[in-house]
Amino acid sequence: MNTILPIEKRNAVLLKMADLLEQERAVLKSINQQDLANYSGADLAMEKRLLVDDAKVDGMILSLQQLASQEDPVGQVRFNFTHENGMKISNKTAAFGTILIIYESRPDVTVEAGGIAFKSGNKILLKGGKESILSNQKIVSLWHEALKTTVISTEWVEYLNYDRAQTQEFLENPTQKVDLIVPRGGEKLIEFTKKHATCPVIVSGRGNNFVYVNADADLQKALAIIINGKTSNISVCNALDKVLIDTNVPNWEIFAKQLVTELQLFDVTVLGDESIARVTGVKAIESDLIWYEEFLDYKIVIGTVDGNPEAISKINKYCGGHSASIITRSDASAQQFMENVDASSVYHNASTRFTDGGQFGLGGELAISTDKLHQRGPIGLQHLVTNKWYIYGDGQIR
Known part of the structure; x- marks a missing residue:
């Protein structure tokens, strides 16, 4: 699981996922209608985010196709330096490892944010809201089918069907290593995540x-x-x-x-x-x-x-x-x-x-960060990476 997947395999999964969404379009919309029927309707904005219609499915498919066409964000050289002792030193982008995305009511996040995290070489943990559970489970089943078709472990995309207490327990005592958490939603969700998380959190979603x-x-x-x-x-x-x-x-x-x-x-x-x-x-x-x-x-x-x-x-x-x-x-x-x-x-x-990753030419976004570290504004594929140093020597000692 820790070995980064070749870019060809990552792209193949994304394109297969796009095909599956087209094939299962009618089924997904029908399942989403069940989520909408189960929703109380108390919050108009929440209801609009919950809906999956043809325009939303088109957006999901386009996002995956655009992601597949973009260059690999991992392994990009950001800095080169040759030491006076002959060592070659470079800094390259690297995957985070495992990214947890916590979000409310938006099934399209299960596709778009998941796709960006996966393309940038990361394992994804998805924690959606209870109001979109049926839609999310259907989309995750398509992710798993796309992974299996490409002969890749389904562990790369995992759905956490947790209630609030279970989510808090996982944040405080994760049962697997989590390297970055991105909460997408209202201020209460962001506060809850920051309060309980034991790893870095990118704050996203508040406007005004x-x-x-x-x-x-x-x-x-x-x-x-x-x-x-x-x-x-x-x-x-x-x-x-x-x-x-x-x-x-x-x-x-x-x-x-x-x-x-x-x-x-x-x-x-x-x-x-x-x-x-x-x-x-x-x-x-x-x-x-x-x-x-x-x-x-x-x-x-x-x-x-x-x-x-x-x-x-x-x-x-x-x-x-x-x-x-x-x-x-x-x-x-x-x-x-x-x-x-x-x-x-x-x-x-x-x-x-x-203010949107697609509109800014990023081909979609994981989130829109209002933090200043490590990235601000729409977080696209090229921002969802950390970096590490590569030093090539020939016996040098200091």
Whole structure:
């Protein structure tokens, strides 16, 4: 199990898995309907993430095909040095070993994240949520079929059907070596994992993203970007939660009213700071603590700021470190904003909904990290590796 699989075998498994998903498309969708029927429906965002439809299956297949076409992330030379004593020293990328992925309600993670971990030479442990258990078990059975067809042990992909207590016990006293844990989900899941884990954890999944409408903004672009960021998919971590309007925008009050009207057409609940509430008539926020919240719902908070420095300061105080966008015609304002906002992805005149491994050209993602070690933002195939040093000598001693 510890010997890394040749890249040809890893790619063959990924392509076989893509074929099996196509063959079993109807069966998978039918099984997923059982998961949906069993789900209470209490959380709209959770339900959207749980659904497996044709578009989701297409995405899973495309992700596997793209992964198979990418070069091997393992064994890439990152540094070369020849010592004065003649030793040849190089640093190369290396697989972690075993990666545990803990996630909620998203069967597509069982394919996409599993594929990225496998392609980068790792054994995968998958711990999905109880709400998607039937869909996940079906997908894992396809993984095992793909492995067997390629004459590879099914131990490379393992599903942990654990409840919360069993998961905690495994995190604290793992029954096998785990080298890295990636929790994908809400803040409670991330806190739970970090609290109990005994190996490194990459934090992923919290959004609370901001759009700042600068004094020099193209207001039609601002409107379109905000509506897209908030309404195109509420259940994802790159969705928009907060808008800041510069009071130096000419007739900012008219723009604020127009924005509120547009958002309400999409049934978005709009809350405002004191200025926005006064001008537009929306309900005022009850506490500044709401600026810290990620909603995953048809809900947004709009506030006002006086210029770039105040916008940057407010975003750095409250945002989740995920994504922030400035809408402006001024390149200088954009550069100041992008260099000083402390987030994994900073935008100029574009929607935060693009923070995604596929959209960034990575061919999918394991997660979107808001940590700064060891990788920030979308974690693609080339980031899911550690490294080690290779030293070639001829009897040298120090």
